[in-house]
Amino acid sequence: MSIKNNHLTAPEYELNFSDIHPPFETQDAALIEANRCLFCYDPPCMKSCPTSINVPKFIKQIATDNLKGSAHTIFSSNIMGAGCSKVCPVEKLCEGACVYNFMHETPIHIAKLQRYATEKAMDNKWQLFERKPSTGKRVAIVGAGPAGLSCAHTLSREGVDVTIYEKESKGGGLMTYGIAAYKVTPEFCEDEVNYITSIGGIDIKYNQELGKNITVEELQRNYDAVYMAFGVGLARQLEIPGEHLDGVIDAINFIYELRTNDYSSIAVGDKVAVIGMGMTAIDAATQAKRLGAKDVTLLYRRTQEEMPCTEHELNIAKLDGCNIIWLASPKEVLGVGGKVTQLVCNTMKLGEPDASGRRSPVATGETITLDVDMIIKAAGQMPFETLVNSNKIENSKGKIDVKDKSLTNLEGIFAGGDCVNGGREVVDAVQAGKDGAKSIMDFLSIN
Numbered sequence: 001m002s003i004k005n006n007h008l009t010a011p012e013y014e015l016n017f018s019d020i021h022p023p024f025e026t027q028d029a030a031l032i033e034a035n036r037c038l039f040c041y042d043p044p045c046m047k048s049c050p051t052s053i054n055v056p057k058f059i060k061q062i063a064t065d066n067l068k069g070s071a072h073t074i075f076s077s078n079i080m081g082a083g084c085s086k087v088c089p090v091e092k093l094c095e096g097a098c099v100y101n102f103m104h105e106t107p108i109h110i111a112k113l114q115r116y117a118t119e120k121a122m123d124n125k126w127q128l129f130e131r132k133p134s135t136g137k138r139v140a141i142v143g144a145g146p147a148g149l150s151c152a153h154t155l156s157r158e159g160v161d162v163t164i165y166e167k168e169s170k171g172g173g174l175m176t177y178g179i180a181a182y183k184v185t186p187e188f189c190e191d192e193v194n195y196i197t198s199i200g201g202i203d204i205k206y207n208q209e210l211g212k213n214i215t216v217e218e219l220q221r222n223y224d225a226v227y228m229a230f231g232v233g234l235a236r237q238l239e240i241p242g243e244h245l246d247g248v249i250d251a252i253n254f255i256y257e258l259r260t261n262d263y264s265s266i267a268v269g270d271k272v273a274v275i276g277m278g279m280t281a282i283d284a285a286t287q288a289k290r291l292g293a294k295d296v297t298l299l300y301r302r303t304q305e306e307m308p309c310t311e312h313e314l315n316i317a318k319l320d321g322c323n324i325i326w327l328a329s330p331k332e333v334l335g336v337g338g339k340v341t342q343l344v345c346n347t348m349k350l351g352e353p354d355a356s357g358r359r360s361p362v363a364t365g366e367t368i369t370l371d372v373d374m375i376i377k378a379a380g381q382m383p384f385e386t387l388v389n390s391n392k393i394e395n396s397k398g399k400i401d402v403k404d405k406s407l408t409n410l411e412g413i414f415a416g417g418d419c420v421n422g423g424r425e426v427v428d429a430v431q432a433g434k435d436g437a438k439s440i441m442d443f444l445s446i447n
Ligand code: SF4
Pocket: 036, 037, 038, 039, 040, 043, 044, 045, 046, 055, 056, 097, 098, 099, 100, 108, 110
């Protein structure tokens, strides 16, 4: 057993990381699907979208060959509607709410239709929004992820000049650096950022990190308002013996490396254990398998009923050949010569519900041991507690406290997205950005 790169040939990498959700191949296929929609009154699909996209309206516009209108409907509610069509867990949002489910029929392929309209707009560089004349107001945003970009676009449309400070060398945040490449490619993410900023009035300054290259005081001094949208980032540690052995890595880093390098350069073990059952865990496990790992096992301390990922994501992992062990919690990592060789797990059972409402796992006293040469930790991400504390921003264990959806305790400083809620879906961050922009416009007396 060993951790090494270059397990596969170039065509194999290409096949393994190609788009998991291919688009409609023909216009006719899109039209047929659009015409299945019942254009419901009081549509549940729209209500279940955190950004309230008018789903029947944009589908009707596709059905009547009004693709510009359709893309405008989507982007008016969600400027990252193209990216969201690829990464949203639609089975628990719009498609899960579609009335066809109640008739035991396949729901409308809303995401695929959304992708059809928005990709046409991006490919053709349609400018669907016009920036209002400048108000002379200047807003700084920290973080060019979904919340920051959504806030920036909403403000720019209203004539506000926006400067985004981004610590990475590319925008897109989680979309660019934290999602499986077979769902959304780095090239697409770059195109999406360029499309959003093409409205004008948005300047992204890259490689600029809060607390390192810029300070809150500078931003307060130089801008009329500030929006914090720096997300979460630090991987939660397991706090078990052996965690620091060679071969134990964070899923966040693993996926980041995958997103920023050639697949053939990414090292992966033969026998990989992935700890966790959220979207990041699934993305890490499936990509380890697609990089050429022989054996990948996902371990979760509760059961399928409590898992944070969706059924659809779990099925992707299963189809990729990943093994699943429920009710197993890591106890100790064993190694030889400084390298991981085994993972010992407590066998768990479910006890009383905890604060999250889910039944909490309790150790049974029995253990299982897996032979592994690589362990990927995907037990969640933690907010930047030190950063917010050092800037005297009120918070709850690092998650920024806000009033009226976006206002922090500091004058003129607003916040939204993962740095406030601790980490939700991309579409939630987009809505947070819109809410933040609205609060900022009220604060600046715009409109
Ligand atoms: Fe169309 Fe389904 Fe939405 Fe009804 S619930 S409007 S059928 S997508």
